[in-house]
Amino acid sequence: MRRAPGLSVRGKLTLSYAGFLMVAGVLLLAAVWVFVLRHLPAYTSVSGGVLVRSYLLRDFASAAGAVLVFLLAFGLLGGWILAGRMLAPLARITDATRMATDGSLAHRIRLPGRTDEFRELADAFDTMLARLQAHVTEQQRFAANASHELRTPLAISKALLDVARTDPDHDTGELVERLHAVNIRAIDLTEALLLLSRASRRSFTRERVDLSLLAEEATETLLPLAERRGVTMETSGDIAPVAGSPPLLLQLTMNLVQNAIVHNLPEQGTVWVNTTVHPHTVVLTVENSGERLTPQLASTLTEPFQRGTERVHSDHAGVGLGLAIVETITQAHDGTLTLTPRPVGGLRVTVELPATEFRV
Template identity: 75%
Template sequence: MSVRLKLALSYAGFVTLAGSLVLAAVLVFLRCYLSDGVLFTFSRLVPNRPDPLHAFAPVAAAVFAFLLVFGVAGGWLLASRMLTPLTRITDATRRAANGSLSHRIQLEGRKDEFRELADAFDTMLLRLEAHVAEQQRFAANSSHELRTPLAITQTLLDVARNDPNRDTGELVDRLHAVNTRAIDLTEALLLLSRADRRSYTREHVDLSLIAEEAAETLLPLAEKRGLTIETSGDITPTNGSHALLLQMTTNLVHNAIVHNLPEQGTVWVTTTVHPETVVLTVENTGEKLAPQLVSTLVEPFQRGNERIHADHAGVGLGLAIVKSIAQAHDGALALTPRPAGGLRVTVQLPAAPPHTGR
């Protein structure tokens, strides 16, 4: 049976049961308070009328039948009216299943359970539509980025084939550089997919030690570019993947080094602990950045106009990977342009109890 029919029958059964109880109460009242003497007197005074107890039976049957019909009809109408919002929600669900994510229920009326369900469904559709659009942009950008090194490789091979006397050493060097970039891009895409799936084992880690490790690893690059790395902060315990959190921190420090002043620049790496969160902050000197540009840097393959052809510019997934790793650890990422120039990146993660080593 449909839900509408079940509601109608339930309503009819309730109305009929309530009416039957009322009729039974009246019958009990008549039996208790109308004595035999009263009934005898009534029959002598009204000889052509049956006694009230016998007359009550057909009336009760008629009322019972009326209540049953009324309950079914009224229950069906009420159920139809009550289930109208559910019909709209079902229609929106079918449209979403067929690929139409732009449809919204937008249920009017008072805020009841159906309105809350419809609003929650609209919110889900909104987020799902944004997520699908983001994935489509990511797939298109990934295809474009992966096609570029392959096209360059094809061009270099065509040139070498058409010019047998060309220096093969230069060709090998260029092919090696292009192949390295393609490998880096592929590994970055795999790492991003791994972070999105949250396929890692959680363990107790100290974010301050990870920050020191990342800074020490990238110190030669900073010295080569004439930069200074300053690390400071508290012990910041959290739970997560050491490898992913190290990759996240390394990406942040690497970006801070690459996108810095040509010389005499500085990178600050700081960790702080709060009652419920731990915070990693990476700041760097550099050119002044517009807030509109900063808000797009976490999108995949968004580097900014001046960053595309810089040395060690990466594959355009650095901050996208940082964002995915932070979200995979139930954290949040925030980017803020520094007033004096450069960028401040803050990663906030849930804090963990200090590790006792037992």
């Protein structure tokens, strides 16, 4: 926004210092007049002669004028120097802001010295720059990964169509089936990206939701998938009231349960779904048996397009956004997501959300 030029903050502070010093000087001289000079008699005997009050007042007025002129000059000069020293940190913050505006997020102010208002502002600005840099880096990596994932089904579709065009005798039924599967995967990936974007914007209406009912709905919906894979599911817990978006929280629960089913033992696997209520939070826990995971690997599973193992390439392998969507929905509901490898194998996922009063 364009603004008309005005007096700088340093100039305003300088005038304020000088003005305050002048007012203090005037008050001091007025006090001398009121309490001392005003009560002098017209003639006062002193050693060496007689002191006339009028002469004394004239000399005092001349001296007071000189003092005020000196205070004005001293106030302007001293105020300018002091204002410059006081505003030096602000200049560094302004320079860092301009650099960030130009796209340089790696610069940090790192203002030295003890804590004061300017240093608190500089530290807060450095923290903001660090988060912005991490967010931009994450978005760039996400865009690159999303482009790669979207390009894969398009490239496969192009290859299948090229084969059909060059080989008219090719089995069209098989071609249609493969194109259908590739198209479904592309649609699922696009919908997952849209859901991720919607959750990150927090563009939803909060309602009272019982998380335990969502857990039961998710397990019932995914029961056929669990039976086909030989996975047993166990659901337990209490009424878990939270304030949030029912579709998003259901998607969160579905993603966790499906992930627990798919990334499980080849046979006789188990999934445990539990909800618990604490004084101020509600906790949804989804555990599954499976291969042993290292803490380092578990910490990367919420990154977009990350998968726990390379062995999963089946019809329900997903698009690599399941836990990323879970994390985004959790953050959009002011909650925390924790992934902990189980010592005997598998993963324990905990979603902790703020509790709300539940009324029937």
